[in-house]
Amino acid sequence: MLLLALIAFMVGVLLTTGGAALVRWLTDDSRPGITLADVVRDSVPGFANASDPSEDACGDRRGCVEGVVGDGVAIYRYHSLDLARQSVVYSDADFYRSDRFVIEFEDTLTPDERLQLLQVVEGTWTGSGD
Incomplete structure (x- = not known):
């Protein structure tokens, strides 16, 4: 028994x-372990000579862990998928959300540069660059 x-x-x-x-x-x-350091580098459009990822770049974004502000684009990583989703619900920004990342665009990046940036973000840690 x-x-x-x-x-x-x-x-x-x-x-x-x-x-x-x-x-x-x-x-x-x-990809819960991915960080902005894995994605952002000088060869990525909008991030040439950008500062290192930091929590200070998040500003008052609730749940933001780190961010990088580049030339015409900013990218933020959130603590959870849910917090990333919440961050874009009432956003007026031109944005793209991928997992825990939120990318905010200004009008300075061309459509080809946006596509290249999105391919880097979506391809990181997936075994594919596209």
């Missing part, structure tokens, strides 16, 4: 752990 109880307990632990992992996988982005 004790052996059956122990087996049932172990099965319950495995099911609970598996269920929690599945919920996390379905509700959050696939």
Whole structure:
């Protein structure tokens, strides 16, 4: 009887752990460890000679962990996918959201530069550059 109880307990632990992992996988982005340092570099349009990512660049953006303001573009990383989604709900900015990143554009980047920037953001840590 004790052996059956122990087996049932172990099965319950495995099911609970598996269920929690599945919920996390379905509700959050696939790249939770990615940072702006992985994305922003001088070769990315709008970020030539940009400062290093910092929390100070976030300003008063709730849930923002770090940001970089470049020439005609800014990118912010949020603590969670939900906070990134909330940040764009009432935004008047021209933006693009990818996982925990929010990119805010000004009119100075060309459509080709925007596309190149988005390819870098979307391709980082995916095994593909496009």
